[in-house]
Amino acid sequence: MVEGLSFELLMAIVVSMSGLVAFGLIMVFTLRSIKASVTVGVVGSVLSWLAGLYLFIHYWPAREAVIFQVNWIVSANIQVPFGFYFDSLSLLMLMIVVTISTLIQIYSIGYMAGDPGKSRYYAFLCLFAWSMINLVIAPALIQLYVFWELVGVSSYLLIGFYFEKYSASEAGKKAFVMTRAGDIGFFIGLVLLFLAAGHLAMDVFSSGEKIAAILPTLKPLFPMKPETLLTISAILIFSGAVGKSAQFPLLTWLPDAMEGPTPVSALLHSATMVAAGVYLVSRIFPFYEASHTAMLVMLCIGTITMLLSSTMAMVARDIKQVWAYSTISQLGFMLMGLGAGAYFAGVFHLTTHAFFKALLFLCAGVFIHHFDTNDFFDMSKGGARKMLIPMIAVTIGVCALSGLPPFSGFFSKEAVMGALAAKPNKIWLIAGLLGAAMTAYYSFRVIFVMWFPKGGAAGHVHAHGHVGHADAKEAQEDHGAHKGGAVWITEWCMLAVLIVLSAITLVLGFFHGDIEAFVAGAKETATAVHGAAAEGEHGIGHTTVLVLALSCALAGVILAWFEYGARRATQAGFLSRLKPVERLFANRWYMDHFYRKLLDYVVYGGFTNTFTRNDRVVIDGGIDGFSNLTIGLGRVFSRVQSGLLQRNLYVTFFLLALMGLYFFLV
Amino acid sequence: MNSLYVYLFVALFLFCVGLWGVLHRRSLIAMLISVELMLNAASINFLAFNRFLSPDPAVGQIAVLFIMGTAAAEAAIGLSIILALFRRYQSVEIGKARELKG
Numbered sequence: 013m014v015e016g017l018s019f020e021l022l023m024a025i026v027v028s029m030s031g032l033v034a035f036g037l038i039m040v041f042t043l044r045s046i047k048a049s050v051t052v053g054v055v056g057s058v059l060s061w062l063a064g065l066y067l068f069i070h071y072w073p074a075r076e077a078v079i080f081q082v083n084w085i086v087s088a089n090i091q092v093p094f095g096f097y098f099d100s101l102s103l104l105m106l107m108i109v110v111t112i113s114t115l116i117q118i119y120s121i122g123y124m125a126g127d128p129g130k131s132r133y134y135a136f137l138c139l140f141a142w143s144m145i146n147l148v149i150a151p152a153l154i155q156l157y158v159f160w161e162l163v164g165v166s167s168y169l170l171i172g173f174y175f176e177k178y179s180a181s182e183a184g185k186k187a188f189v190m191t192r193a194g195d196i197g198f199f200i201g202l203v204l205l206f207l208a209a210g211h212l213a214m215d216v217f218s219s220g221e222k223i224a225a226i227l228p229t230l231k232p233l234f235p236m237k238p239e240t241l242l243t244i245s246a247i248l249i250f251s252g253a254v255g256k257s258a259q260f261p262l263l264t265w266l267p268d269a270m271e272g273p274t275p276v277s278a279l280l281h282s283a284t285m286v287a288a289g290v291y292l293v294s295r296i297f298p299f300y301e302a303s304h305t306a307m308l309v310m311l312c313i314g315t316i317t318m319l320l321s322s323t324m325a326m327v328a329r330d331i332k333q334v335w336a337y338s339t340i341s342q343l344g345f346m347l348m349g350l351g352a353g354a355y356f357a358g359v360f361h362l363t364t365h366a367f368f369k370a371l372l373f374l375c376a377g378v379f380i381h382h383f384d385t386n387d388f389f390d391m392s393k394g395g396a397r398k399m400l401i402p403m404i405a406v407t408i409g410v411c412a413l414s415g416l417p418p419f420s421g422f423f424s425k426e427a428v429m430g431a432l433a434a435k436p437n438k439i440w441l442i443a444g445l446l447g448a449a450m451t452a453y454y455s456f457r458v459i460f461v462m463w464f465p466k467g468g469a470a471g472h473v474h475a476h477g478h479v480g481h482a483d484a485k486e487a488q489e490d491h492g493a494h495k496g497g498a499v500w501i502t503e504w505c506m507l508a509v510l511i512v513l514s515a516i517t518l519v520l521g522f523f524h525g526d527i528e529a530f531v532a533g534a535k536e537t538a539t540a541v542h543g544a545a546a547e548g549e550h551g552i553g554h555t556t557v558l559v560l561a562l563s564c565a566l567a568g569v570i571l572a573w574f575e576y577g578a579r580r581a582t583q584a585g586f587l588s589r590l591k592p593v594e595r596l597f598a599n600r601w602y603m604d605h606f607y608r609k610l611l612d613y614v615v616y617g618g619f620t621n622t623f624t625r626n627d628r629v630v631i632d633g634g635i636d637g638f639s640n641l642t643i644g645l646g647r648v649f650s651r652v653q654s655g656l657l658q659r660n661l662y663v664t665f666f667l668l669a670l671m672g673l674y675f676f677l678v
Numbered sequence: 679m680n681s682l683y684v685y686l687f688v689a690l691f692l693f694c695v696g697l698w699g700v701l702h703r704r705s706l707i708a709m710l711i712s713v714e715l716m717l718n719a720a721s722i723n724f725l726a727f728n729r730f731l732s733p734d735p736a737v738g739q740i741a742v743l744f745i746m747g748t749a750a751a752e753a754a755i756g757l758s759i760i761l762a763l764f765r766r767y768q769s770v771e772i773g774k775a776r777e778l779k780g
Contacts, residue, residue, distance in 0.1 A: 662701055665701070
């Protein structure tokens with residue numbers, strides 16, 4: 013497929029390799045010099061952004077997938093390709109990834125100022141972006157899997173970036189192990205599919221007709237019909253997405269992943285890592301469409317996750333935790349959209365979510381940087397409302413998150429709602445609306461608390477915040493001592509990124525039609541048409557859904573206003589009157605406790621104990637037994653060596669005589 | 679009875695006496711003498727068979743000469759071993775040399 017080195021291919025190589033090159037350069041050469049590392053990292057990501065932009069514009073409107081690939085592993089009739097795959101979905105996602113990772117690298121210049129590990133941080137950021145870019149443009153599921161794991165590794169490195177802090181290294185480990193639990197299923201699913209189909213080429217699995225064509229040719233692995241095999245492997249592959257995208261039941265690693273630096277959380281929550289799961293599902297969406305069971309599983313998991321994590325977000329006091337839960341919930345919402353069969357709605361929500369969630373996290377980063385606390389009640393008391401640009405940015409982000417017009421989230425949420433309304437069973441729509449109301453409630457809770465601080469012991473907190481602020485300033489001044497005005501540069505790096513992201517969040521929704529034409533036009537899958545038809549059949553029209561979704565969101569906003577915003581509001585929330593429920597939500601529905609117990613009983617109590625016993629009894633015992641047998645036999649046979657020469661002679665002659673007799677008689 | 683059997687019986691008797699001596703005498707010197715007896719029995723057999731059955735008279739005698747040579751060498755080595763043992767145990771009793779007992 014590679015025919016010469018065309019300019020497009022060169023650009024593809026730049027976009028896919030610049031991250032790795034930057035990582036290598038930083039790790040090998042510039043680890044000592046922070047300034048050089050930052051330059052290398054930013055230049056690398058800007059290069060890949062430019063190359064990505066070129067590809068995006070060049071291939072627009074991407075009716076056909078463009079594939080560059082070489083054979084990586086060739087063995088008998090198995091060929092594993094390695095290369096680049098550009099179609100509308102991967103180009104869109106590529107654009108998101110390079111844009112957000114570039115913005116975050118620029119933001120980090122300010123956020124990480126004065127951190128001694130900044131070089132390492134930039135190296136990991138480059139590695140992270142590189143893995144995600146290559147995951148996105150993988151031409152075969154095997155390559156996708158390889159980079160999937162690399163994304164996991166680099167997220168581990170970044171979540172545990174402050175490794176000297178126990179909770180951070182634990183959080184990194186938890187993220188790694190929990191996503192791995194899903195990846196096992198993913199890998200088994202891939203192997204099953206590979207054995208049955210003989211290849212995992214992306215262009216086959218992302219096209220409905222091609223899947224229908226290969227369905228009869230699937231090798232019967234076990235006594236299992238091809239459809240069953242398809243369903244099983246689809247669900248197994250989906251379990252990988254459950255782990256990566258923090259869906260129920262593997263969702264508790266994501267709130268803990270807040271231990272990393274805030275820009276990392278932004279990257280993790282918007283474009284890379286958690287988006288990978290949803291991306292995988294939409295990447296091979298026609299493959300899922302071929303199995304109704306898998307779609308139903310997806311819909312259920314998405315719904316459960318969305319509702320669970322929304323409830324958790326309603327009681328969190330840590331601003332990053334609130335955003336983390338909202339990420340989980342929005343990912344669940346995307347999967348609901350995909351599970352309902354609306355390919356474009358899911359992808360569009362992924363796109364808009366990537367930008368507004370990056371915005372929200374980066375705003376949170378500015379506040380955390382400034383007030384040195386994660387609690388937004390404390391931030392509010394410290395005077396967060398005086399920081400106008402971040403406050404406006406966070407408000408824009410929250411409006412988008414709650415799905416209020418005219419922000420981007422409104423358009424994508426509305427698309428998903430439309431898909432849910434098209435399902436004959438109305439429970440999905442009701443769950444979606446409930447989720448929208450809760451989302452609006454918890455996100456506006458944050459906003460109202462921060463805009464309208466209420467009395468209380470502000471003095472102490474303020475002093476604390478002030479001290480933290482002074483420390484940060486000092487650190488910055490240390491860093492920029494030889495470079496006057498460095499503080500301003502670092503501040504503006506952060507604010508400029510916020511402004512850019514706010515602008516994207518504001519306008520992205522209006523490109524709804526263009527993106528739809530770009531993503532869905534190339535596919536021309538039956539879903540869009542089918543969805544529209546179904547909508548007519550099942551009663552609820554477009555306008556009704558729109559009004560319903562909006563009124564639910566507004567209900568959430570109004571509830572939040574009365575509890576947190578209004579003049580006489582107590583800022584306590586209706587949940588504080590339901591203590592057990594609040595405790596349940598605050599403890600994440602006791603999922604972590606459950607996992608702790610599960611680990612203690614099953615892994616430590618069950619497996620570890622069994623294996624220890626096996627080690628002690630079977631392995632040690634076996635070797636001990638064998639050596640004891642040897643020693644015992646030695647003792648027995650040493651009796652033969654009596655030391656009495658004549659007895660030996662007796663035996664010798666007796667045996668000789670027997671032999672003589674034998675030869676004589678035979 | 680054929681005169682060959684007379685020789686063979688004599689040789690058998692000598693061999694058995696020698697065997698008994700090797701297996702039962704306590705003294706190493708006596709055991710060495712018994713071994714000599716067994717060798718002699720073999721020599722007698724060679725001569726007898728040579729005399730009565732073989733057309734060529736020389737073969738058996740050559741074998742006997744070899745046996746005598748071997749016996750002389752064996753006696754020399756055996757006596758030197760016995761001497762070494764005697765130096766160590768102040769005795770030539772075979773029961774004393776039991777150091778290789780398991």
